[in-house]
Amino acid sequence: MFISKSHISASYITDVRHDFLTLYIINGIRYGIINAYCIERKVTIMRTFTRQWIQWKKTNRLLLLYFISYIIVILMPVIGIGFFSYRLAFYTAVDEISHSHINSLRHTVATFDDTLRRINSLTVGIGMDGRLNSYSADNDNRYLLNEFQDMLKQAVAQDQKIQSIQLFFESGQVMISSDRLIHPYQGNMADRWVEAIRRTDQDHLWLPPRLMSNNDEQEKSIITYISKVPISYHNKIGYLAIHLYEDQLQELLTQMQNIAHMNTYIVASDGQFITSYKQVNVGNDVTQANMKQVASTIGEGFFTDKAHHPHLLVAYSTPIWNGWRLVSQTPLTNIYERLSYIGWLTLGFCVLLSIIGIAISYWLSRKMYDPIKQLMERARTYMDELSLENPLHHTNELSLVSDVLKTAVGEKKLLDQHFRKQTPAMLDRFAMALLHDRLTDSRDIKEQIELYRLGLSLRGYVVIVVEMDYAAELAQRFSSKDLNLYRFAIANIISELIQIQTHYRFIITDVSEYQQAVIINVFDMMEAEELRELAGHMQSVIGELLKLSVSIGIGSVYLDITQSHKSYQEALQVLKSKLLHGAKSVLLYEIQNKEKDGIYYPLLQTEKQITNNLKAGNTKEVLSILEKLKTEITQKQLQSESVYMAYNRVLEASIEALLEHNGHPRQLFGPDIILYRELAKRETIDHIHQWISGIVAQITTYIQEQDNKNNKTVEKVVAYIHTHYQTDLSIEMIAIGVGLNSSYLSRIFKQHKSQTILEYLTLKRMEESKNLLMDTNMNLNDISMAVGYNNVNSYIRFFKKIEGITPGEYRKKRVP
Structure with missing residues (x-):
């Protein structure tokens, strides 16, 4: 049936509206209750989260503090040790090298000093010749003139280092030379040395190197030593000049050089260079600066030049008698390179230790933090259960930990056990403190005596030191374990004897691997003879039971326990007398101290x-x-x-x-x-x-055998020279021929023959050449080849140096 809107009644509509309103109000109340609960729940959650965040932040801050502290404690020493180890290695290397350089300079100085003194001796020999005054008074005396020139030539021939010798007389302005004709002084370049000595008040003068021409017109660097003559008279009539080859001095310097990467210089007192031997390139300005610094020093020493690059180690010797000084330069580049691997190794080792240190630091931090965290969590639990004040606002959270009291009894038991175990070690420390004067307060000593229940008084003490004899042999015969057993047995024997024979209290301790000290409380002044008898009984029992020999040193008796260290030192001191008294000695300080000990023996x-x-x-x-x-x-x-x-x-x-x-x-x-x-x-x-x-x-046996061997070696060298002198021989070839080192061979040959190998070879060749000059018609070139010279000029030069005339003149003079 169809119903229209007009048929719905007004009351029905009113009822429906009322129901909807009621439902809306109920839903609103329900939603309000739910919303209020949610807000309260959120507030509770936020408070809990805030409390936990504060606690977490606080405890983690403690963890971070532990972590940083451990890192500082562990890493800083590692870094410091690494740095200082490298620096120590560097300075040690520099110090060792510098001392080796100084030692090398000392040997070189000795050699040059000997060479220069020979030159000075030659000067004195010529300068003291009485004929000087005679010739000065009579310049026309040709006989004296020839004698002087022959004397100068002979002196030059005897020393290869001398280029020439010149003698100048003021009276006649005459210049006599070993290598030139007699000529009047004209002031030319070769004779300028005369002006140099005239300008000084000194009787002797060294001139720096300069170029001079020799007989073969070759320019050589020459060092000149000038002396006013006659030397023994106040009035000087002339000057004597000895010209030395600089390259000869340089060769001598080279021969003495035995250190690589080192430059060696000879400088005069005014800083002028005499000669040098360079192995490395160093700038002249740097060298001049170094020499200036050396000139301001006295004696020998060294310094490091870090003002220039590369850094240099400069060593210098004491001045020679004529004022010359030897100076060496060594770049520190090689040292840096050699130590670079140590630096990298140290860095790597530090990095490795740092990583390990960080790991250990974190582990230790956790080990420290976790128990604290656990204790704090337990404290919070106790706080919640007991409704006490919130631990977050307490000044000391650890004071709330109740476990401390619960574990106190257990900790005390552990400490007692530890004390009983450590008592022997603590007694040893107490005894060592007495012996080494580390305990000076009688109250502290009395407290420790009571703590260890020793029953000692504070008055009347003597110290006996028992030492096992023949320590070196014992160390070879027995292991450390066996020696420990022997010390234990000796201590037991000493303890039993003191307890049986006396009523004294004592402490016994090991003071070294072979020594034991007995501190005896004698109460009153004990007689020396009684102490000797007790020590002798100890010796006999130890020797009988252990088959060991011991020596015993006995100090003086002192009134107070704080003076026992004096008795100990006396016992140690008197034991040193065992050296003269022999093993198995009983030595009393009071007796030995009365004997007069010598302190020096002229040897x-x-x-x-x-x-x-x-x-x-x-x-x-x-x-x-x-x-x-x-x-x-x-x-x-x-x-x-x-x-x-x-x-x-x-x-x-x-x-x-x-x-x-x-x-x-x-x-x-x-x-x-x-x-x-x-x-x-x-x-x-x-x-x-x-x-x-x-x-x-x-x-002695070795020296006898070596001398016999050297005599045979020299005979072999002589035979080899006689057989092969016709060839171009050298020392190295001769050394190879006899199977020895060249330097060693030269030394023993000089010791036995009083001349060098080359001198002996030269004299042999000259003798053979003289025979050929006299007995054959061979020309000089063939003769020089026949006696082993590849160059006829060298042969002529050596012949003239030895004989004083040329080979041709010798042949003319000898052949009618």
Whole structure:
């Protein structure tokens, strides 16, 4: 049925509107309640999150603090050690190199000093000739004139370093030369030295290098030594000039150079360069600056020039008698390069340790942080359970940890156990503190005596030191474990004897691997004889039970325990007398201190006697001298330091004699034997005497064998020269021919023949050439080839140098 809108009643519409309104109000109330709950829930969550965030931030800040602290503690020492280790290595290397350079300069200075003194001796010999005044008074005396010229030529021929010698007389203005004709002084370039000596008040003058022409018109750099003559008279009548080849001095400097990458200079007192030997390129301005700094110094030394690049190590010697000084330059570039790998190694090692340190720091931080975090979480749990104040606002969160009280009893038990275990070690530390004067307060000492329940009083103490004899032999025979057992056994024997024979309290401790100290509380002043008897009984029991020899040193008795360190020092000091008294000695300080100890033994004459007899191979005489030395040392009762010093000097003299004969201790006694260390191991004078006598006997035998071998070697060299003098020989070829080192061969040949190999070869060639000149019609070129000269000019020069005339003049003079 169809119903229209007009049929719906007004009441129905009113009811529907009321229902919708009611439903809307109910839904609004429900949504309001839900919204309020959500807001409250969000606030609670935010508060919880904020509290947890603050706690997390606080604890993690503590973790970060631990982490940074550990990094600083671990990494800073690593970086510091790495840096200073590299710097120490660098400065140590520089110091070692500088000392080696100074030693090299010393040897070079000695050689140049000897050379210059020979030149000065030649000057004195000529300058003191009485004929100088005679010729000055009579310039027309041709006989004296020829004698002077012959004398100068002979002097030049005897020394290859001399280019020429000139003698000038003021009276006649005459110049006599070894290499030129006699001529009047005209002031030319070669004779300008006369003006130089005239301008000075000094009797002697060295001129710096300058160019001069020799006989073959070649310019040579010449150094001139001028002296006013006659030397022995106040009135000077002329001047003597000796011209030296600079290249000869440079060659001598080169021969003495044994260090690579080093420039060596000889400079005069005014800073002028005499000669040099350069191996590296250093700028002249840098060298001049270095020489200026050296000129302001006195004596020998070294310094590092860091103002220029590359950095230089400059070493300088003490001045020679004529004012010259040797200076060396060495670039530090090589040292930097050699130490670069150490720098990289140190850097790598520091980086590795830094990484390890960071890891350890983090691990330690976690180890420290995690327990604290756990304790704080437990504290928060206790706080929530007990409804106490929020720990986040407490000034000290760790004070809230209740576990401290619960674990206190357990910690005390652990400490007691640890104390009982550590008591022997603490007693040792207490005894060592007394012996080394680290405990001076009687109250502290009394507290420790009560703590360890020792029953000691504070008055009346003496210290006995028991030392095992023949320590070096014991170290070889027994292991460390065995020696520990022996020390333990000795301590037990000493303890039992003191307890049985006396009523005294004591402390015993190890003071070294072979020494034990006994601190005895004697209460009253104990007699020396009683102490000696107790020590003797200790010796006999230890020797009988352990088969060991011990020596015992006894200090004085002191009234107070704080003075026990004095008694200990006296016991140690008196034990040194075992050197003279022998092993198994009982030594009382009160008795030994009354004996007069010698402190010095004059050994210079004994050293000379030992050295001379060693070189002569006289073993019996050397052993007799050593026996006499032992007797005198024993009679004089020298201190142990003086005894070892005396025998060290004997050993040093023996080694020097061995080295002079091309020997070496390692070659004779083995590479692992260090003689000075072996000497120090000997504890008694009898052992020292027995040992040093064996060493000296071996060295003497070696020297005898070496001398016999050298004589045969020299004979082989002479035979080789006689066979091969016709060829172009050199020292190296001769050394190869006889199978020896050239420098060593030259040295032993000079020792046995008093002349060099080249001098002997030259004289042999000259003798043979004179025979050919006299017995044959061979021309000079053929003769020079026949006696081993490839250049006839060289042959003529050597012939004239030795004979004073040319070969042609010799042939004319000898052949009618």
